[in-house]
Each structure stands twice: as structure tokens, then as C-alpha cells.
Amino acid sequence: MNTYVVAWRNIGRNKRRTALSAVAITVAAFGMVLLFSIIAGLSFEMQDNFVRYITGDILIEHEEFEKYQDINPLHFYVPDQEELIKKMEALEGVAHAFPRINFGGQLYSQASIGEFKRVSIFGFDPVAESDTMNMTSHLVPETNSQMPAANSREVIISEGLAKREGLKVGDKINLATMTVRRAAFQITMKISGIAYFDFSQMNEGIVFIPFDLAQYIVDYSGFDGAMSVNVVKKTNVERGDLEKQINDVLKTESAYQGITARAFENVSTIYSFLKMAEYIYYFMGLLFFLLASTVIINTTMMVIFERTREIGTLSALGMKGKEIVRLFFTEALIIAIIGSLVGVVIGTAMAIWLEPTGFDFKEAMQGVDFQISGMMKPKWNPVIAIFVLAAGIVVSSFAAYFPAKRASRIKPIEAMRKDY
Amino acid sequence: MAKAKLRMGYLFSFAVKNLMRYKKRTLITASAIAYGLLMFLLIDGMLTGADKESERNLIWYETGSxxxxxxxxxxxxxxxxxxxxxxxxxxxxxxxxxxxxxxxxxxxxxxxxxxxxxxxxxxxxxxxxxxxxxxxxxxxxxxxxxxxxxxxxxxxxxxxxxxxxxxxxxxxxxxxxxxxxxxxxxxxxxxxxxxxxxxxxxxxxxxxxxxxxxxxxxxxxxxxxxxxxxxxxxxxFSEIGDIDKQLAPIQKLIADVSPSNEVLSWKILGADYLAIASAKREGTSSIIGLVFLIALIGISNTMLMSLFERRREIGTMRALGMTDFEVMISFLFEAGGIGLLGGILGVILGIGANFYMVNYGIDFTSLIGDMDIGYRIATVFKSIWVIPSYFLSVLMGFGLSVLIAILPTRKALKVSITECLRAE
Structure with a gap:
């Protein structure tokens, strides 16, 4: 007897039962694909934000900088940044490179006497970063914002800061900070624009300053210093390879002693943050996988138990235990494949459909300081689909296999007499 | 429908008998419910534990009462x-x-x-x-x-x-x-x-x-x-009680002594922490939602299946003179029994798991390091016993099962007796 044919017939014979267990598997597979896609989307977005706004693909800075970054170690700088950028951009795998200077300071004015207004200063090169950060696209249009004019004391402030301090375009701000020698330094600057970023970290109290002005403030101009040089790779290059290549270049130049390049993955503070976020995501995924599996296992096992009598009948009619197990296993496998496939397809369609728009999670995320925007955009990839398909099939066919095996061992008389 | 005296006791023992007869099905469904409730109890205990300890550490070291x-x-x-x-x-x-x-x-x-x-x-x-x-x-x-x-x-x-x-x-x-x-x-x-x-x-x-x-x-x-x-x-304040009540007389006092000032409770002072805690609580409720979902699918599947497989039985019961209402009640008893069993099982498992969590906890040091996650606790998460949650679990298992069983039972009862008896 052809097990396969009988299995198909059994599936067709009891349509409702088939539908019931297939639907359970479909729902579970659908949920898994969607959730895993969302998790992958969150993970990707966070990484992308860090690469785009904070580190670049490769971060070149003084080797001691990261260790002391909490205490504003201005004296660990990269000298001759323009020269270095030229060298970097000459490398084959590099798309472009740009310098950064970040430090803290406080705003003060007549009105703020008796207050301590903390801000972060973000020194960047608007031209060099026009492809990655693209400040122009972040300017809030209603505010009449402009990019800072060259060689001026004009700056852009984040929307968060503008709101907090009631500042608008054209206002002047006074900044107090420290130079590389920890001398007090104060400067008045004019706001030329207000910028909004989806990345919460870029939208807090931040003043965006043209790079040469930042150099002037911290007194880096004499040696053309930068706090870091960020390198953006070409798409077909591995970060690890480029990191090695850049470090080889840095080693040959005595001027860049103590300066090292690290791929994004090796910037430990950010990496450990991402790692933890990943753990949380995996945990969420695992939890949901377990939940979905219970639904599948529960339904499939139930189907087999309900059919113990049928197994008894088959056994009485002379079918061997092995054949029975094979029959039931085949049945379960077919249902599992169909159910998982349908679930994966619907889940994939849903994930891809939602990819450009995403869910709005802004409300739920309020007050949570996690570096993702309020929009959750799923990011589907084939690995997710294959994994869920495999998991759905394996879990449900195994859930069928063991009870079927047990049932086949029961004596026909008992199986038929007993209600399980 | 004829007005018959409800034989509750009989229906109850009938349902119990049925549950005993289908032991495996009863156990599988009950364990699905139990698993869901275990998850709920575990996470509820952990989050409440972190909340309470955070509150205490907030008051003792950061904000005062x-x-x-x-x-x-x-x-x-x-x-x-x-x-x-x-x-x-x-x-x-x-x-x-x-x-x-x-x-x-x-x-x-x-x-x-x-x-x-x-x-x-x-x-x-x-x-x-x-x-x-x-x-x-x-x-x-x-x-x-x-x-x-x-x-x-x-x-x-x-x-x-x-x-x-x-x-x-x-x-x-x-x-x-x-x-x-x-x-x-x-x-x-x-x-x-x-x-x-x-x-x-x-x-x-x-x-x-x-x-x-x-x-x-x-x-x-x-x-x-x-x-x-x-x-x-x-x-x-020497005892941690209803802070708003304790605060009222002091607010009045301050309004008299120095009206340019105000009194804020630790709940307001710790608002950033509490905002995070409430976001986490939203997470808990979504877990409870998932638990409901499993229980829902699990129980409705079982009930559907069992009603479907037992059409003949239902037909026989009705042919022998049981009213539709009585059949309904007996099936609801069955569903309730499964739910109750699942609830109790879940609570037992929950107590077991939380026994470890309360006494030892999980050390997240390697994961979290010195990162600010909002909670005011050292990096060992310890649970506490949240007694009402255990009662809620049993109630949830029971109530949900009964609720879910109503629909398929009603559907099955709409089919005529002869058709039921003819079923394969």
C-alpha cells in the first residue's frame, strides 16, 4: 500500500480536522515570520543609525580615547586630519572619509543665571558628510533653516534643544567650554538652522558646529586635529579587511603614532550595547518561538490522540506498527509543510508590505531610552523564512511522531475499546 | 424547550467522568494552559520584584519619601x-x-x-x-x-x-x-x-x-x-504606605509656612524611572496577551476537536432526553475543569520556578555591565511573591476556558439529532 496516497486520502477525508491543525501551524508560522522580521528590522536600524551618525564603517581615533571618553579626553586627538583623509580616500575600498569633534559645554545667557544648561557639541563637515548624515535633509523646513555659511560663527541646533530652550533661527547662543589644555573658552554663535533626527540620541541637547569652527573652539587648529576620522566603505568591501588595510597605512607613518582604526563591530562601547539589544531580541524571539511551538504541539498531539481508535482499527486490519507510524507521520508532515508554507508566505507578504511604512510605536516607546526611532520597520530576509519553515515542519512532525509511535504499540483490542 | 429541573450535581459528575475518560486530552490542554500561566507568573514575579526593589532603593538613597x-x-x-x-x-x-x-x-x-x-x-x-x-x-x-x-x-x-x-x-x-x-x-x-x-x-x-x-x-x-x-x-516617612495620604498634611503645612514652595512625592521625583517601569509593564501585558492567545487557541482547538469527535455522543445524549442546555452545561463544566486543572498546574509550576527566582535570582552582570537600564537595582534580578497573581492565574485559566467553550458548543447543538447520530 502506498502510504503517501493513503495519507492524502486521510487528509482530505477529515477536512475540518486538517484545517484545524493546519491553521494552528499557519498562525504560528505567520507570527514567527512577522516577529522575527520586526526584530531583524530593529537590530538593523539601530546598527545603521550608529554607523551613519556615530562611528562610520571604520572609526579612526587615538587608541586611548575610548578608554577615557567619559572625561572628555581632548588631548587624545588625530593630528593632520586633512592629510589623513586624503590618504584614506586614496585607498581602494574607501568611499569617503570625514572628521569629527565632539565635546560638552554649557549655554548661558542673562536669563539663565543660576542655571546650568548642558549641551553636546557635534563638530562635523557638512560637505564631506552630505552623503551619509545629509544635514540639509534634516533641517526643519517650517523654521526657515539654512546650512551655516562658510567661515561664519553659525550653527545648527537639534529640534529637542530648540524646544527645551525656546530657541529659533537667528537667535544667538553663548557657549562655555574647555580647550584641549582645559582652559575655559567662551564664544557667541548664531543659529542658522534647526534639525530633526529620528535617532533619539541625535535629537537631544545638541549643537551642530561646522568642523573648522569646532577646531577653533577646542584649539585644534594649530595641528589640524580631529577627535576622530570616520571612514565609509564601498559597498562591496568587508569592514574587517578595510580595518586591517587602514591600520597598515597608519603604522607606516610616524605622524600617526598611537592612532588606530577600528571597524564598527570593534568599537566596544557601542558593540556591547548592540550585543545586549541583540540578546533581548533573541530572548523575545525564543519566547515567541516557544509559544508558537506549544500551539503546534498541542494541536498535533491532540489530533493523534483523538485517532487512537482509528489506529487500533488499522492495526486490527493487519497494518504493521511501522507502517502506521509512517502513515501518521506522513499525514502530519504534509499538513506541516502546507501550514508552514502558507504561514511563511503570508508572513513574508505582510513583512514586505510593512517594510516601507512600519508600525507606529512612538507612544509605547515614550520614556524608554533605547536608540531606535518610534517606527518599527520589519526587515524580512530569506534566512528568517527558511528558519521558520524548517522550524514549523520539524516541530509539528515531531509532535506527531512520538504519540503516533506510542499509539501504534497499543494492542488493537485495547485501542478500539478505550476512549483516549 | 421543556422546562426541566436542572440536575447540576448530575451534570457535574458527568463532566468529571468525561474528563477522566479522556485523560490525555485533558492533560495536554491543561498543560498548554499551565505553560502559558507559568510564563506569566515568572515574568510578573520578576518585574514586580525589580519594581519593588527599585522603589525602595529610590526612596532610601535617591529621592527620600x-x-x-x-x-x-x-x-x-x-x-x-x-x-x-x-x-x-x-x-x-x-x-x-x-x-x-x-x-x-x-x-x-x-x-x-x-x-x-x-x-x-x-x-x-x-x-x-x-x-x-x-x-x-x-x-x-x-x-x-x-x-x-x-x-x-x-x-x-x-x-x-x-x-x-x-x-x-x-x-x-x-x-x-x-x-x-x-x-x-x-x-x-x-x-x-x-x-x-x-x-x-x-x-x-x-x-x-x-x-x-x-x-x-x-x-x-x-x-x-x-x-x-x-x-x-x-x-x-518611617513607613512606606499610601504616599499621597501621608503627603496631604505636609502639603497643607508648606502652603501655610512658605507658599512659594511645593511638596513632591518620590513617585514624581522618580518619574523617569517610573516611565520606564510603566513601559515595561506594557511589555508584561503583551505577554499576558500572548498567554491568552495560546490558551485561546489551545482550548478552542481542543473544544472544537472534542465536540467534533463527539458528535455522536452529543446526539446520543440529546436522543436520551438531555436538554440542549444541560448538554451545554456539562460541556462548560468540562472546559472549566480543564481550565482549573491548567490553572492549578500553572500555579504549581510557577511556585516552583519562582522559588528559585525569589531566593537566587538571575545575574545579569555580564549582560548589562554599568549600563543604565532605568531600574535602581544591582544587576541581580530577584523575583518576589505576588500572591494575587497566583489567584488571578487560576481564575484566568478557569474563566477563559469556559468562555471559549461556549461558541463551539452552541454551534454543535444547532445540528439536528439525527444528523449527529449519523456522523461517522
């Missing part, structure tokens, strides 16, 4: 203002003392802390929220005694400071090292002074360990030209 501020202060707190002050602290302290309320004044101010290479490993500067304290009074409000790793608390009138142990580690600071504090006085000019580290503090509250810079209040008063004013008065 309540705090008096100038009415303008709270809105501007981000700027650590020293211009919105309490100008008659002595008067308020005395009024509180008359009512036997423990209170301590503090001056909190923002400053740039500057350190130099030698003795420190590296030079640098860092923004800090420093605080001037009246140590005698402060130790009555905050649980700071015995929390020093090394050294002693600063003496009044001396340029001395106690810093949090995590901060000390970050700076490479040791006892006797100097810190330069650069800030602005109450009327706006820059003031810079040196203090010497005389003590290093470790509390169970990571925020305190990370940020504390504590010096004598008289020094701060002098340096910032506060002229006797303070930024806040902290209070401790």
Missing part, C-alpha cells in the same frame, strides 16, 4: 538651577521637626569636574550633579551609614567630598585625590574650587554609585553664594 522644592524648580530641573530656591529652610525644618518628620536640606548644583594627570591616570573634565549635604540630618533621611567602602564622610566647613564608587573607578580616583569643581554661583559668575576625596560610597542603587559627589552644605553655600537658601528639603 518626598521633597520640598521651589514651585519653579521642577519644571526647570534639567538645568540643575540654583536660582529657584527655598529661602527659609530653617523655618520649614523647624515646622517639620515639630511634627516629628525627619528632614534634611540639600543644595544640588551642576558643575564641571576637572581632574589632572598625576595623581589621576589621565586629565579630563566631566559634567556632574554635585550636592551639598548637612550630614547629621542627611543620614536620618537617607540610608547612607555603613555604605562607605573607604574613608569617612566630609566634615562641616572642610573642602572635602565623598564620591560614588563607580565614578571613582571611572576616574581612577583614590582617597586624598583632589577634584577641581567649576560651576556658576547663584548670581551667575564662575566659581572654581578644589575639594579632597575623603570617602568612597557604594549603595545598592547604581545611579548613586555612578554620580554621587557629596560635600558639606556650608562650603557649597559659601562658594555658590546661596546666602542660606537651599534647593531642596528631603523627607523620610
Amino acid at each position: 518626598a521633597r520640598i522644592y521651589n514651585k519653579e524648580y521642577w519644571e526647570n530641573r534639567e538645568n540643575v538651577p540654583v536660582k529657584y530656591t527655598i529661602d527659609n529652610p530653617d523655618e520649614i525644618m523647624k515646622a517639620l521637626d515639630d511634627r516629628n518628620i525627619k528632614a534634611a536640606p540639600r543644595i544640588t548644583f551642576g558643575a564641571e569636574m576637572i581632574i589632572y594627570e598625576d595623581p589621576y591616570p589621565e586629565s579630563g573634565n566631566k559634567f556632574v550633579r554635585a550636592v551639598g549635604v548637612d550630614l547629621d540630618k542627611d543620614s536620618q533621611v537617607f540610608q547612607l551609614q555603613d555604605k562607605l567602602d573607604e574613608g569617612r564622610f566630609p566634615k562641616a566647613g572642610e573642602f572635602e567630598v565623598v564620591i560614588g564608587s563607580w565614578l571613582a573607578k571611572d576616574l581612577g580616583a583614590e582617597l586624598g585625590y583632589p577634584i577641581t569643581v567649576s560651576t556658576r554661583s547663584k548670581n551667575g559668575f564662575i566659581q572654581t574650587f578644589d575639594v579632597e576625596i575623603v570617602g568612597i560610597l557604594t549603595t545598592p542603587n547604581p545611579i548613586v554609585n555612578k554620580s554621587t559627589l557629596m560635600m558639606p552644605i556650608d562650603i557649597v553655600d559659601e562658594m555658590l553664594l546661596m546666602e542660606g537658601s537651599v534647593t531642596e528639603i528631603n523627607m523620610a
Whole structure:
């Protein structure tokens, strides 16, 4: 007897039962694909934000900088940044490179006497970063914002800061900070624009300053210093390879002693943050996988138990235990494949459909300081689909296999007499 | 339908018999419910545990039970203002003392802390929220005694400071090292002074360990030209009860003694923490939602299946004279029985799992490190027993099962008796 044919017939014979267990598997597979896609989307977005706004693909800075970054170690700088950028951009795998200077300071004015207004200063090169950060696209249009004019004391402030301090375009701000020698330094600057970023970290109290002005403030101009040089790779290059290549270049130049390049993955503070976020995501995924599996296992096992009598009948009619197990296993496998496939397809369609728009999670995320925007955009990839398909099939066919095996061992008389 | 006397007792024993007859099905469904409830109990216990411990650590080391501020202060707190002050602290302290309320004044101010290479490993500067304290009074409000790793608390009138142990580690600071504090006085000019580290503090509250810079209040008063004013008065209530009720008389008192000030409870002071906690609670409710979903699918599947497989039985029952209502009741009893069993099983598993979580907990140190996750706890998550949740679990298992069973049973009863009996 052809097990396969009988299995198909059994599936067709009891349509409702088939539908019931297939639907359970479909729902579970659908949920898994969607959730895993969302998790992958969150993970990707966070990484992308860090690469785009904070580190670049490769971060070149003084080797001691990261260790002391909490205490504003201005004296660990990269000298001759323009020269270095030229060298970097000459490398084959590099798309472009740009310098950064970040430090803290406080705003003060007549009105703020008796207050301590903390801000972060973000020194960047608007031209060099026009492809990655693209400040122009972040300017809030209603505010009449402009990019800072060259060689001026004009700056852009984040929307968060503008709101907090009631500042608008054209206002002047006074900044107090420290130079590389920890001398007090104060400067008045004019706001030329207000910028909004989806990345919460870029939208807090931040003043965006043209790079040469930042150099002037911290007194880096004499040696053309930068706090870091960020390198953006070409798409077909591995970060690890480029990191090695850049470090080889840095080693040959005595001027860049103590300066090292690290791929994004090796910037430990950010990496450990991402790692933890990943753990949380995996945990969420695992939890949901377990939940979905219970639904599948529960339904499939139930189907087999309900059919113990049928197994008894088959056994009485002379079918061997092995054949029975094979029959039931085949049945379960077919249902599992169909159910998982349908679930994966619907889940994939849903994930891809939602990819450009995403869910709005802004409300739920309020007050949570996690570096993702309020929009959750799923990011589907084939690995997710294959994994869920495999998991759905394996879990449900195994859930069928063991009870079927047990049932086949029961004596026909008992199986038929007993209600399980 | 004929009006028959309901034979509840009979229907009940009938349902029990049916449950016993289909032992495996009963057990499988019940265990699906139990698993869901176990998840719920585990996570509920953990989050509540972290919440409660955070609350305690917040009150004991960070906010006190309540705090008096100038009415303008709270809105501007981000700027650590020293211009919105309490100008008659002595008067308020005395009024509180008359009512036997423990209170301590503090001056909190923002400053740039500057350190130099030698003795420190590296030079640098860092923004800090420093605080001037009246140590005698402060130790009555905050649980700071015995929390020093090394050294002693600063003496009044001396340029001395106690810093949090995590901060000390970050700076490479040791006892006797100097810190330069650069800030602005109450009327706006820059003031810079040196203090010497005389003590290093470790509390169970990571925020305190990370940020504390504590010096004598008289020094701060002098340096910032506060002229006797303070930024806040902290209070401790001996028992943790309904804070709003405890607060009412004090609010009234402050309104009388110094109307320019207000009283805020720790719940408002810890608002950032509570916002995170409530977001986490939303997470819990979504887990409960998932539990419902499993239970829903599990139970409805089972009921559908069992009703479907037992059409003949239903037909027989009805042919033998059982009313539709009685059949319905007996099936609901069955569903309720499964739910109850699942609930009890879930609670037993939950107690087992939480026994470990309450006594040992999970150590997240390697995962979290010194990152700020909002909770005011050390990195070992310990659960606590949330008794109402266990009752809720049993109730949920029971109620949900019964609710879900209604629909398919009603559907099955609509089919005519003959058709039921003809079923395969």
C-alpha cells in the first residue's frame, strides 16, 4: 500500500480536522515570520543609525580615547586630519572619509543665571558628510533653516534643544567650554538652522558646529586635529579587511603614532550595547518561538490522540506498527509543510508590505531610552523564512511522531475499546 | 424547550467522568494552559520584584519619601538651577521637626569636574550633579551609614567630598585625590574650587554609585553664594504606605509656612524611572496577551476537536432526553475543569520556578555591565511573591476556558439529532 496516497486520502477525508491543525501551524508560522522580521528590522536600524551618525564603517581615533571618553579626553586627538583623509580616500575600498569633534559645554545667557544648561557639541563637515548624515535633509523646513555659511560663527541646533530652550533661527547662543589644555573658552554663535533626527540620541541637547569652527573652539587648529576620522566603505568591501588595510597605512607613518582604526563591530562601547539589544531580541524571539511551538504541539498531539481508535482499527486490519507510524507521520508532515508554507508566505507578504511604512510605536516607546526611532520597520530576509519553515515542519512532525509511535504499540483490542 | 429541573450535581459528575475518560486530552490542554500561566507568573514575579526593589532603593538613597522644592524648580530641573530656591529652610525644618518628620536640606548644583594627570591616570573634565549635604540630618533621611567602602564622610566647613564608587573607578580616583569643581554661583559668575576625596560610597542603587559627589552644605553655600537658601528639603516617612495620604498634611503645612514652595512625592521625583517601569509593564501585558492567545487557541482547538469527535455522543445524549442546555452545561463544566486543572498546574509550576527566582535570582552582570537600564537595582534580578497573581492565574485559566467553550458548543447543538447520530 502506498502510504503517501493513503495519507492524502486521510487528509482530505477529515477536512475540518486538517484545517484545524493546519491553521494552528499557519498562525504560528505567520507570527514567527512577522516577529522575527520586526526584530531583524530593529537590530538593523539601530546598527545603521550608529554607523551613519556615530562611528562610520571604520572609526579612526587615538587608541586611548575610548578608554577615557567619559572625561572628555581632548588631548587624545588625530593630528593632520586633512592629510589623513586624503590618504584614506586614496585607498581602494574607501568611499569617503570625514572628521569629527565632539565635546560638552554649557549655554548661558542673562536669563539663565543660576542655571546650568548642558549641551553636546557635534563638530562635523557638512560637505564631506552630505552623503551619509545629509544635514540639509534634516533641517526643519517650517523654521526657515539654512546650512551655516562658510567661515561664519553659525550653527545648527537639534529640534529637542530648540524646544527645551525656546530657541529659533537667528537667535544667538553663548557657549562655555574647555580647550584641549582645559582652559575655559567662551564664544557667541548664531543659529542658522534647526534639525530633526529620528535617532533619539541625535535629537537631544545638541549643537551642530561646522568642523573648522569646532577646531577653533577646542584649539585644534594649530595641528589640524580631529577627535576622530570616520571612514565609509564601498559597498562591496568587508569592514574587517578595510580595518586591517587602514591600520597598515597608519603604522607606516610616524605622524600617526598611537592612532588606530577600528571597524564598527570593534568599537566596544557601542558593540556591547548592540550585543545586549541583540540578546533581548533573541530572548523575545525564543519566547515567541516557544509559544508558537506549544500551539503546534498541542494541536498535533491532540489530533493523534483523538485517532487512537482509528489506529487500533488499522492495526486490527493487519497494518504493521511501522507502517502506521509512517502513515501518521506522513499525514502530519504534509499538513506541516502546507501550514508552514502558507504561514511563511503570508508572513513574508505582510513583512514586505510593512517594510516601507512600519508600525507606529512612538507612544509605547515614550520614556524608554533605547536608540531606535518610534517606527518599527520589519526587515524580512530569506534566512528568517527558511528558519521558520524548517522550524514549523520539524516541530509539528515531531509532535506527531512520538504519540503516533506510542499509539501504534497499543494492542488493537485495547485501542478500539478505550476512549483516549 | 421543556422546562426541566436542572440536575447540576448530575451534570457535574458527568463532566468529571468525561474528563477522566479522556485523560490525555485533558492533560495536554491543561498543560498548554499551565505553560502559558507559568510564563506569566515568572515574568510578573520578576518585574514586580525589580519594581519593588527599585522603589525602595529610590526612596532610601535617591529621592527620600518626598521633597520640598521651589514651585519653579521642577519644571526647570534639567538645568540643575540654583536660582529657584527655598529661602527659609530653617523655618520649614523647624515646622517639620515639630511634627516629628525627619528632614534634611540639600543644595544640588551642576558643575564641571576637572581632574589632572598625576595623581589621576589621565586629565579630563566631566559634567556632574554635585550636592551639598548637612550630614547629621542627611543620614536620618537617607540610608547612607555603613555604605562607605573607604574613608569617612566630609566634615562641616572642610573642602572635602565623598564620591560614588563607580565614578571613582571611572576616574581612577583614590582617597586624598583632589577634584577641581567649576560651576556658576547663584548670581551667575564662575566659581572654581578644589575639594579632597575623603570617602568612597557604594549603595545598592547604581545611579548613586555612578554620580554621587557629596560635600558639606556650608562650603557649597559659601562658594555658590546661596546666602542660606537651599534647593531642596528631603523627607523620610518611617513607613512606606499610601504616599499621597501621608503627603496631604505636609502639603497643607508648606502652603501655610512658605507658599512659594511645593511638596513632591518620590513617585514624581522618580518619574523617569517610573516611565520606564510603566513601559515595561506594557511589555508584561503583551505577554499576558500572548498567554491568552495560546490558551485561546489551545482550548478552542481542543473544544472544537472534542465536540467534533463527539458528535455522536452529543446526539446520543440529546436522543436520551438531555436538554440542549444541560448538554451545554456539562460541556462548560468540562472546559472549566480543564481550565482549573491548567490553572492549578500553572500555579504549581510557577511556585516552583519562582522559588528559585525569589531566593537566587538571575545575574545579569555580564549582560548589562554599568549600563543604565532605568531600574535602581544591582544587576541581580530577584523575583518576589505576588500572591494575587497566583489567584488571578487560576481564575484566568478557569474563566477563559469556559468562555471559549461556549461558541463551539452552541454551534454543535444547532445540528439536528439525527444528523449527529449519523456522523461517522
